[in-house]
Amino acid sequence: MSGNLARKDRTRAALLLAPAYLWLTLAVFLPLSAMAFFSFLSDVPFGDRDWHVTLDNYRAVFESGTYATLLWKSLKLGMTVTALSVLIGFPCAFVLAKVIRGRAREAMFLLVILPFWSNSLVRIFSWAIVLRGNGVLSGLIDAILPWDVRINLMFSPTAIVIGLVHSYLPYVILTSYLALQAIDDSLIEAARSLGARRRTILLRLILPLAAPGIIAGAVLIFVPVVGSFMEPRLLGGRLGTYYGTVIEDQFVAVFNWPLGAALSFVLLAVILTILALASPALRRSQR
């Protein structure tokens, strides 16, 4: 009887899971394996091009110091953007979850999600208008300060970081908010009644309990930022060459898909390694 029930449950579970797994197979596994295949070819297998299986693409990636330099540059960018997003996003999430109540919270929340509603390209171009030498920001500061100010942040690493933080901030706010909301207020009250100072409450109670949310947000930001190409290209100017832009070049400009695929897989491997190395620490913090 019970075995029967379990079987029925299993069928039902399979039926419910099928669409998701089918979609994952189609949308993730197939393209990814196609790219894995490409990364071992000497040329794209389109038309009447000659191609054969080779390891040259990976060799090219490892032999040239250029890609390692760029990868390190991109990883640093990822860390900077992630750290800034957490530093800005966590206090914001805390205020949303624990300080503001009712209608005001809904309105604030809307403002946080607003960037998601606009196209990312539009966001970047509006930053370009703001950051430009004779743009909005420069004009505004010049109008406020009595002396002559000319700020040109456009085409600099700062511009890239600003654009990326703006794009990815909502992730860390949303995940931190969910984690903070799950903390029972009575825990904080109990700590306070036992004489804990604000700093102690934050460091020993709130941060450990909210850690899963913060870490989830950080991972959600770090991974795409390391591979980002649009923001560096449009806001970085001459200095905007990163690992992601080189991959994009291989696919769009140079038509060397195999090398682009190999570069992508090296990036994937590096990110997975970083996450794997970090996972014991992350697991400990979640306990």
Place this chain on the structure above:
Amino acid sequence: MKRLLLTSALAMIAQGASADEIRVLNWQGYGTDLDWAVAAFAEKTGNTVVHEYFTSEQEMLTKLRTNPGAYDVVLINSAYTAQAQAEGLIDPIDTAKITHFADLDPGLTGNEDLNPAGALHGVPWTWGLTSIAVNTGDFAELPTSLSVLWDPALKGRVSIRDDGLEAVQFAAMATGQNINAITDMEAVKAKLTELMPQITTFWSSENDWNQFMSAGDFAVATYWSGSAARSQAAGLPVAFVVPDEGAIGWLDGLSIPASSTHKDAAHAFIDWMVDPEFYVKWEPDGAPATSNTKAAAALPETSFNRAVLGDPAVVAKVQFMKPVSDADREAYLKLWQDLKAAQ
């Protein structure tokens, strides 16, 4: 029914004696297939024109190789004329049948790429340049040398296209080399390394370029002649400059396949394509520069193709691009990537 078919077939053959149907192989929407032009040609000569299109130079060569007799006129970029000739795909042009031949720029008809084996194999038709354009607001006097890109006073207001081949070619011209036979790559590399700090950002499309120029980000930047004409027409304060060191040129010629069966009609069509009457009507639609000096002279004085490119002295300075070997292309790309990554 059978008789009807037979008579109509006979009628077609009879007509064929006086009027041919010629087949033209070209990029789509590139001059030869303008409705009014084809209609005017049919009215003048009685010959009708059918078009077929290619989307890459390689496809054009493949079509010529695999369909002998299918085409009567083909557009070949001068970089590929020698290859087509060497493969026996195209015949020499009978210049006596091109009535406007004497009006064509001798600098172009004498172009060595169009004259493989010492005979003209493609009638020069249209051409264009990649050179530099400047913001006229920043220059009281137009620069005459490529060294303006390296001018320290313009640091941070210079741009070039994000393209390794083009970057290397500009550096080659600036170091006094031939873009088709670069011997001193070290000099090119040093020159480009010097150029990098000058650059504000790279541009990638005409639209990009116009935005940066109108925002004042650029004082001088590399640009395409056709795009410069459009930017000027749109009201941007831009002047296109062909410096003394030269400019990168492309040249399209019209050739006649060796397997063509309507060679007289094909010559007549090419003659019409270099006719000033045709060009003057085509030019306002954004045509590239013409090879016919009389056609350029017939344009309004303010027209870009007359004022900037109509001067034979300009043609004399141009270095027309030849095919680049895969090995060279790869080396240029690598150099460019390394330079960008080192920033």
